[in-house]
Amino acid sequence: MxxxxxxxxxxxxxxxxxxxxxxxxxxxxxxxxxxxxxxxxxxxxxxxxxxxxxxxxxxxxxxxxxxxxxxxxxxxxxxxxxxxxxxxxxxxxxxxxNDDSALGKLMHDFKCSNPDDMNYQILAKTARYYKEDKEGISAMCKAVEDLVEDLITDEKKRMALRLLEKQIASIEEIAECADLPIEVVENLVLEKNSSK
Structure with a gap:
């Protein structure tokens, strides 16, 4: 984070x-x-x-x-x-x-998996929301899905850039191999050329 x-x-x-x-x-x-x-x-x-x-x-x-x-x-x-x-x-x-200072208690709460064992109620309430409330669980699942999708897209872009570097395939072929829209690969080409 x-x-x-x-x-x-x-x-x-x-x-x-x-x-x-x-x-x-x-x-x-x-x-x-x-x-x-x-x-x-x-x-x-x-x-x-x-x-x-x-x-x-x-x-x-x-x-x-x-x-x-x-x-x-x-x-x-x-x-x-x-x-x-x-x-x-x-x-x-x-x-x-671990100590009884405010910061020590906060670090305890950061590591704590059970909201009932937390020192600070605002963190406990938030943890309960994301762990126990249907709406919170749904929001957390969506956030994780979005993160995974972003990571996958970033990896696809890295693969497309490696293929562009090697100049062994057309933009269309690279888009197909990397499972990316052609527009995304074309933008990668523009970014690559503008950084030269």
Whole structure:
């Protein structure tokens, strides 16, 4: 799950739940942070207009292995050990850590499969809706079906692009082999040619 949000003060947040440690590595955090910055400013604007940003990884495992609930990463000046204050923040939340703090209880609820065992009623209510209510179950099934369809379509497009790269078949043949509409393959050709 990825969330991109802006709060009432204009701060930007990229929040991701990561199950695999490699997907929550330092370079991934840096990459996400750079994407936020690259998309905040329009051409011609001053870099001083950059707002404060947060990349937050909620990780299934303790990525750093230091048995902390939360890890804050900010840049600092080595020689003076003072914060650099560039407005860029990276936070890791360790979902394996259990304590009675508000965040510890929230991590418990994230891992909890039984809504009756959750600390926060708003999460319990939502979990019950998607697990027990017919309308909620239907909505969840539809969301999963849409996700699967998107993944399948993305894979078909990757296959079509590989065939286009090899230049061994016509657009019509590629569309047939990849089980894609001809218009989609034609758009892939246009995108490929415009990126050159």
């Amino acid at each position: 990825d969330i991109f949000a802006t709060d009432s003060t204009g701060k930007k947040y990229n929040i991701e739940i990561q199950r695999a440690n490699k997907e929550a590595g330092a370079k991934r955090a840096r990459y996400n942070s750079s994407l936020i910055d690259a998309n905040i400013l329009s051409v011609g604007y001053d870099a001083d207009e950059l707002t404060e940003t947060y990349v937050i990884f909620i990780t299934e495992n303790d990525v750093f292995g230091k048995n902390k609930l939360i890890y804050h990463i900010d840049r600092y000046i080595k020689e003076t050990e003072e914060l650099f204050h560039d407005g860029s923040h990276i936070i890791y939340v360790n979902a394996t850590y």
